[in-house]
Amino acid sequence: MNYVSTRDNSYTVTAAQAIFQGLSHEGGLFVPESIPSISAQTLSELAEKSYIERAEYVLSLFLTDFTPEEIKECVTNAYSNKFDDDQPAPLSSLVGDKYFLELWHGPTCAFKDMALQLLPELLKVSMRKVGGAKKAAILVATSGDTGKAALEGFKDVEDIKIMVFYPENGVSPMQKRQMYTQDGNNVSVVAIDGNFDDAQTGVKKIFSNKDYEEELAENGYVLSSANSINWGRLLPQIVYYVSTYCDLLNSEEISVGDKINFCVPTGNFGNILAAHYAREMGVPINKLVCASNDNNVLTQAINQGVYDRNRDFFATNSPSMDILISSNFERLVYQLVGNNSQKTNDLMVQLNAMGQYNLDSDVLEKLKQGFWADFCTEKQVLNTIKTVFDKYSYLCDTHTAVAVNVAEKYIEATGDKLPMVVVSTASPYKFVASVLDALEADHNGLDDFGKVDLLEKISTMPIPTSLSELKTAPRRFDINCAAEDMIDEVKKFLS
């Protein structure tokens, strides 16, 4: 199976090349030329199997240039002994009238682990296939979750080095600590004076520095990215939608062919797009409910067909969804306009120049058939956490609460009675201050770990070991630089 660019579909690459390259040269994203299908029979068979076996099957459909042995090794390295109870994506039994798909049982307690544990494995194999003996240097700008998940995924991976830049004053104390205590002999972490945009702009500048690219090539290095626009980050996410359907079959909550809904807390549109691909493959999914916070650019796009980023940016209590340019939406647009890359390119050029574009009415109709969208305010996030905890003793984080709230709005608006799976994307301990606020617990004057202990006392939910271990983990990185000097840090690191 080949992959094409959303902005020029005459440009065709193999899966390995798509993963190695990340982004197409004209700025488009790689998508599979066609979506493979999965039959009801196969879903029943997969229901008997483990997560790793299900992942092997799904990956084999998309990575036709990988051998079965390569896929098996990638998946095993990524998912065995890395997740609580060896269950990467456990589904809760009914909480009220909803299921929770918990994607935060990995090393960094957020759903980014699902993809970033596997991406390094896929990249290693892809490099072998495409790039010969080259080494890769991964540069990441992060607003919190991605940086840590990428560090954990890439640490000690042979022939790859990774450097993460985070805004000194733009991440939570727990997230900062997760990063500056990072172990591994091929990693580096730098705090920059500036915000997330400065970090991201700095990284992009390094990527487009041709002189430096040549200098690196002489030393055998290629720059690469662990961003969510890489196909190698999207593909691992398709697996857990297939796997959830299998789990529901297995526990006899549904029968073969029954439809279910998912509600996904959305930022860059990667997670929910993976669910859409699972549906396109034939997993019986009815609606995908797109849940946003106050940065509700997607709510407007899906309800009105107008993608408009000319709006105020809000820093909310679900920070990993504070985003106005949902890059992966481009992949859906490409499909909805009939795989027309010229049209997709025109829309994206318009977005770049004017900050907005409109979808034609027939395209909007198709979009609405598959998706339903609404948003949740910060106050509603806190109320939702409290209500769910009081009623069901189930504790969710702020991002998951956005999805719970919007799932309720969907059910109320449509009366849809199909099973609803809420995608739970982070451990509540990662956003402990907001969760304590929601529970109306007084945490004034407590330090980070005091807050964590308080939440454990109230909730009786155990603290993830990877977070409690941070309390005594030594600080390894104390590098600080101005945004303009980021390249000097990269040079020092790679020389």
Ligand SMILES: *Cc1c(COP(=O)(O)O)cnc(C)c1O
């Ligand atoms: C990244 C993230 C999201 C948003 O996911 P997208 O794939 O960007 O839509 C939601 N919740 C948490 C906790 C995240 O880290």
